[in-house]
Amino acid sequence: MRNLDLAIDPDTAWTAFMDRDRRWDGRVIGAVKTTGIYCKPSCPARRPRRENVEFFGSAAEARSAGYRACLRCKPDEVGRDRDAVAKAVKLIEQAEEAPALADLAAAVDYAPHHFQRLFKRDLGVSPAEYARALRNRRAEAALKGNGRITDAVYDAGYQSPSGFYSDAKERLGMKPSAWRDGGRGETIRWTQFDSPIGPMMLAATPRGICRLTFDEDEAALRRLFPNATLTKDDGGLRELVEGALAAIAQPASARELPIDVAGTAFQEAVWRELRKIPLGETRSYAQIAAAIGQPKAVRAVGTANGDNHVAVLIPCHRVIRSDGSLGGYAGGLDRKRHLLAAEGCGERAPQLPLVE
Secondary structure, X not given: OXXXXXXXXXXXXXXXXXXXXXXHOOOOEEEEOOOOEEEOOOOOOOOOOHHHEEEEOOHHHHHHOOOEXXXXXXXXXXXXXXXXXXXXXXXXXXXXXXXXXXXXXXXXXXXXXXXXXXXXXXXXXXXXXXXXXXXXXXXXXXXXXXXXXXXXXXXXXXXXXXXHHHHOOOOOOOOHHHHHOOOOOOEEEEEEEEEOOEEEEEEEEOOEXXXXXXXXXXXXXXXHOOOXXXXXXXXXXXXXXXXXXXXXXXXXXXXXXXXXXXXXXXXXXXXXXXXXXXXXOOEEHHHHHHHOOOOXXXXXXXXXXXXXXXXXXXXXXXXXXXXXXOOOOOOOHHHHHHHHHHOOOOOOOOOOOOOO
């Protein structure tokens, strides 16, 4: 078995072929001595004996050795596929607005559905997902200069702030290591404001809100993030404050706000499930536990609920006991009643069926 300037050793190359691993397409070629044909690793054809296969670093090397391309997997097109994806990436990065899939595919001369698969195979995301991630990175870079959110999101290529908030809905940005180390390396801006249900504090990194709570001040924030750079910023956080107030007073019309939190895998699973509870509905602790695949972890769900860093926006107030009683709330039960009533749940949440 020859090894002509391979980027990987023959054993790894053989494993890639046995696994039909698309990640190695274009990086290694397998040639079958008994048939005179060369293939890419993902070829669906039946695998020959290993002693009948030799590997090359490119299709050109295989052709020089006297082999011909497989008509089934068409290994000579891999380079063209990668060139097309690279060209599409440049088009996305140079465009002021995210190009439509049909336009990208036409620019590289592929059918849209086929090019979508190629792009995702090579980069792990679709063209639309790549464009959204690019806009997010640009917005975060602009926000790091303490710029206004509106200016930053427009400069990043969003058509409106709501687009940025929508993209940020599921993003958990701060590294868990930064949370464990008291926010080391992070710059956190904070402000205090009055809400319809009492004084609140909001703190945010360039990626989103990392703390929204009742009756806290800078000292409480510093206990949570002792190693972060804390800056009081009453004006620059105005849009986030207005969004938080809308979530309290007009929840049905409030827009999504970017959130930057991190926790244990279990905590984050609970918090994600909380964000799935529709407006005007409640869930029991047992229902949340069942939804995350941990039906016996009801008590742990309650603890994770209480550890929520972002009140209202991660709606831990929508979780009640299985008997229909309110249970606890870090901000106090009066505030929990107010939030539920504003969302259409009345004075107290409706009774739920027991979940074993």
